[in-house]
Amino acid sequence: MLRDEPVDRNTLAEIVAGDIEPGSFVNLGIGQPTLVSNYLTAERDVTLHTENGMLGMGRAAKEDEVDGDLINAGKIPVTETPGAAYFHQADSFAMMRGGHLDVCVLGAMQVSATGDLANWHTGEPDAIPAVGGAMDLAIGAKKVYVMMNLYTRDGEIKLLPETTYPLTGVGCVSRVYTDHGIFDLSESGTVTVKALFGMTFDKLQSESEIEFVDATGN
Amino acid sequence: MTKIVDTAAEAVANIDDGSTVLIGGFGNAGQPMELIEALLDGGATNLTVVNNNAGQADEGLALLIKERRVDKIICSFPRQSDSWHFDEAYRAGEIELELVPQGNLAERLRAAGAGIGGFFTPTGYGTMLAEGKETREINGRNYVLEYPIHGDVAILKAFKADEKGNLIYRKTARNFSPMMATAAKQTIVQVEEILPTGSLDPENIVTPSIYTDVMVAIETESTALAAREQGAK
Numbered sequence: 001m002l003r004d005e006p007v008d009r010n011t012l013a014e015i016v017a018g019d020i021e022p023g024s025f026v027n028l029g030i031g032q033p034t035l036v037s038n039y040l041t042a043e044r045d046v047t048l049h050t051e052n053g054m055l056g057m058g059r060a061a062k063e064d065e066v067d068g069d070l071i072n073a074g075k076i077p078v079t080e081t082p083g084a085a086y087f088h089q090a091d092s093f094a095m096m097r098g099g100h101l102d103v104c105v106l107g108a109m110q111v112s113a114t115g116d117l118a119n120w121h122t123g124e125p126d127a128i129p130a131v132g133g134a135m136d137l138a139i140g141a142k143k144v145y146v147m148m149n150l151y152t153r154d155g156e157i158k159l160l161p162e163t164t165y166p167l168t169g170v171g172c173v174s175r176v177y178t179d180h181g182i183f184d185l186s187e188s189g190t191v192t193v194k195a196l197f198g199m200t201f202d203k204l205q206s207e208s209e210i211e212f213v214d215a216t217g218n
Numbered sequence: 219m220t221k222i223v224d225t226a227a228e229a230v231a232n233i234d235d236g237s238t239v240l241i242g243g244f245g246n247a248g249q250p251m252e253l254i255e256a257l258l259d260g261g262a263t264n265l266t267v268v269n270n271n272a273g274q275a276d277e278g279l280a281l282l283i284k285e286r287r288v289d290k291i292i293c294s295f296p297r298q299s300d301s302w303h304f305d306e307a308y309r310a311g312e313i314e315l316e317l318v319p320q321g322n323l324a325e326r327l328r329a330a331g332a333g334i335g336g337f338f339t340p341t342g343y344g345t346m347l348a349e350g351k352e353t354r355e356i357n358g359r360n361y362v363l364e365y366p367i368h369g370d371v372a373i374l375k376a377f378k379a380d381e382k383g384n385l386i387y388r389k390t391a392r393n394f395s396p397m398m399a400t401a402a403k404q405t406i407v408q409v410e411e412i413l414p415t416g417s418l419d420p421e422n423i424v425t426p427s428i429y430t431d432v433m434v435a436i437e438t439e440s441t442a443l444a445a446r447e448q449g450a451k
Contacts, residue, residue, distance in 0.1 A: 069391040075245040093321030130297040136321030170344035
């Protein structure tokens with residue numbers, strides 16, 4: 001897939017949603033991945049998991065629906081869908097760690113060519129660390145997708161031969177969705193470029209020591 | 219046998235200085251605010267607290283930290299937009315932090331209650347949170363050895379109880395409480411309503427009475443929310 005312009009977050013969320021198999025059980029991380037839920041239509045029958053103890057999470061609660069006992073992992077009030085189930089957090093993380101979820105979509109600060117994920121800590125000495133469920137999510141689902149901008153605000157590429165920030169999980173990411181393209185990662189470190197948005201393959205290759213394979217024409 | 223007391227103050231009266239206190243809740247959902255307030259009033263100090271977070275805004279656990287009653291916190295996600303009391307204590311070097319991935323926190327509590335001496339988990343392998351910990355490759359996958367977290371006391375919020383001490387929870391307010399109820403020497407629970415024994419469907423009990431030591435009935439917003447939900451159906 002090739003597009004002339006970079007894609008915005010909503011378009012990217014729609015692309016991610018389109019790649020999720022109907023009937024899947026899915027966990028969407030806090031931040032950008034949450035947008036994916038806007039494009040998971042009812043006929044796709046996707047069940048959302050939230051790690052604080054629920055399957056069948058619905059949309060964000062509107063004013064008169066807000067219930068302090070019904071929140072998502074980002075502590076935002078949400079709603080329940082028909083067929084929802086509640087469980088405690090040991091069960092919730094067993095569900096994840098046990099490989100029962102089909103897809104998890106996470107944000108990232110950096111991803112390596114072999115799928116190492118860094119998304120919880122910049123490593124700065126004065127930063128107060130907070131990990132939450134990030135490390136559990138990273139290694140839990142059958143497929144772990146990352147959704148992020150390809151570059152930092154300072155213009156540094158976030159898909160790297162090796163990450164420099166503290167790791168969240170080793171070799172856990174299978175695909176990276178970005179505003180500039182979609183990348184399939186592999187154990188060997190070869191990265192297959194599935195799509196490019198507003199960027200040429202040559203430009204991408206010139207910016208990184210990663211060995212890319214051009215599959216944008218497939 | 220479960221003891222039913224009249225006030226939150228009585229419920230937490232025998233929590234000693236230096237105790238490890240497991241506090242239920244994820245954010246404010248399921249956090250036993252009234253028991254925490256009573257603990258604050260009671261003066262217990264030098265506590266080690268286990269909770270997913272390190273307090274929000276100016277209530278509950280945040281106030282225990284503000285008043286420097288907590289020497290150490292074991293949690294997964296201390297830093298939030300409204301965790302200013304924790305942030306201040308941490309930056310001043312006045313609180314020790316043990317950061318634990320959320321699923322490991324839940325499982326370490328579960329292990330404590332289930333008599334498990336330790337377990338190998340893939341979560342955290344290869345990260346700085348596993349530094350210095352024993353690892354093992356099992357069937358081609360790498361795991362980290364984690365140990366249980368035992369509490370001297372658990373303070374929890376449940377939705378309804380019967381007089382025997384069986385508990386049910388409400389929605390995502392359940393979170394860590396069922397494991398914490400099993401992992402402490404003494405489990406103290408605030409519930410919206412204590413019903414006559416036999417009123418709860420045995421098939422639906424989440425925490426069986428064997429784990430509940432002390433209960434106090436305190437009506438909170440949860441009762442109104444449940445009533446509203448019932449009315450909407």
